[in-house]
Amino acid sequence: MLTRTQKWDRLKANPNASVLVIGAGINGIGTFRDLAHQGVDVVLVDKADYGSGASAASSHMLHGGIRYLENGEFRLVREALTERNLMLRNAPHYSKPLLTSIPIFNLFSGLFNAPLKFLRLREKPSERGALVIKIGLIFYDWFARSYRVMPTHRMLGRSEALKxxxxxxxxxxxxxxxxxAYMPNPERICVELVQEAERVSEQAIALNYVQVTGAAKDKVSLRDDLTGETLEITPKLVVNAAGPWIDFTMQAMGMETKFIGGTKGSHLILDHPELYRACNGGEFFFENKDGRIVLILPYINGRVMVGTTDIRIDDPEKAVCTPEETRYMLELVNRILPGITVGEEHIVFKFSGVRPLPTADKGYTGNVSRDHSIKVTEPDGVVAFPTLSLVGGKWTTYRAFSEQTADRVLERLGRQRKVSTTHIAIGxxxxxxxxxxxxxNHLEAETHLDRDRLRTLFERYGTTAREVAGFMADGDDAPLRFHPGYTRREIEWIAATEQVIHLDDLVLRRTVMAWLGGFTRDLLTEVGGIVAGVAGWDSDRAAAEIERAAAILKDRHDVVV
Ligand SMILES: Cc1cc2nc3c(=O)[nH]c(=O)nc-3n(C[C@H](O)[C@H](O)[C@H](O)COP(=O)(O)OP(=O)(O)OC[C@H]3O[C@@H](n4cnc5c(N)ncnc54)[C@H](O)[C@@H]3O)c2cc1C
Known part of the structure; x- marks a missing residue:
């Protein structure tokens, strides 16, 4: 594998690329990976880390979106359910089946309003009763039949539900x-897909912390935000996968568009054992007092995720969880579990991001289409290349959307698809x-590491645990002083092999260390010291990285270390 500097130098030496993908969220990464499999020379850049935009802010669900049925988005639901099932097969280490329960307050409600909403004669949803939900779930089961891996739905009466x-x-x-289904750590899927693309094709180059700053004629300007260096590359075609930043990126390249009408969504992670137990291993997905669909999801290590909000926002850089949103999410628990008290003291992490939805008239945000589309901007007086902008796009449907994008790219390049990603296992x-x-057992015999440690590695990395464990067994190792769940060599392995540029990449995305509570300054400093050793940071850089990570944790996640 090339180092970051080698990749940059290669681009300097040969600035021609068939395709430049801007934005390494899941949709840009998926497109990059698909094109790499087709042998296309493709460059992927992101102004921040892989999977750190909207892709780091989802509800972590791989779902068809039962709610989208009432918006009439049958195509999307069918595609999403097929993709959900494929993810369970292709990425079983990072996609887990999730029993989902919808508490319902009456039988008939919504029977007349759901069709009206479908026909766009009603704006806000009314309360959804058991019959409407039952009909929705019959469709849901039917649409989920391709590659089915999980049982179909069932309806419980109150007394059975109470058990x-x-x-x-x-x-x-x-x-x-x-x-x-749900993804405990979606950011790791992003990194694995990037690595896979670079492994299958020498013609695929990915760089995080490299920003598109402008374009003119046939050139696009890139700036390495780490070194400040710039270069110009000459793509035949650009894929703008900048998510909620799509219009900002077009503007930077001299084009005026209004493709995106983003809405902000926030979530809380709670350390609340009673609430975790009340979930009984499954998610509650339900209608809140205001008609919005919200969720309570048992997350990893006994934590609980609650969310989410849906608020129009223009600038994605300003997306943070506000006190009003926090209050809204704390209160939603009582809507179905009135005996459980939830307060600020239970919050261990907050996160917020912007859905890259298409522009829509003002109105109820829940009605904005969640389907994806490709907007083509043909070459004009300013730039000489076409740009395909990826609008919308759920996490769940990333593979299908990426395949559709890659097909459009291949058509324009006059090339044929060689392989489909449908059945390619991930990482x-x-x-x-x-x-x-x-x-x-095999791994224990190979490495002589502690069995519990190996099980944890398997949960964290799937079969890549073999590589991690091999590396750990190959030298002196010890649990971290301030987080014995990780060892020194495990952190070294991540820092050395997973394109970690800043310390926050490791504590927020390569691992979920900072998400789960109990994250301290001592731990940040300990991990910072290990990463510094691998990356060759001097003491000034190491100190700056610790301060940077601490500031991000405080400003974006309300975690003070
Ligand atoms: C609150 C919320 C809940 C959601 N829940 C779910 C869910 O449960 N299930 C589901 O399937 N989907 C869900 N989604 C939707 C899904 O997360 C997003 O639609 C998807 O992640 C979008 O990915 P993307 O790659 O298009 O955009 P992003 O992930 O935002 O990626 C865009 C990237 O472009 C980069 N970029 C921007 N400008 C530039 C530039 N000039 N140069 C270089 N790089 C640039 C950014 O740094 C960013 O990393 C949710 C989204 C939100 C916000």
């Missing part, structure tokens, strides 16, 4: 249950064992 969820509010009359999802214990 699993004894704390349910007294006016909950039914509970609908079905399976979706640590390759050679995934059916018998986890047996797999761990």
């Amino acid at each position: 699993t969820y004894p704390g349910l509010r007294e006016d909950v009359k039914y509970v609908a249950q079905y399976y979706d 640590g999802g390759r050679d995934y064992p059916t018998d986890e214990d047996e797999w761990i």
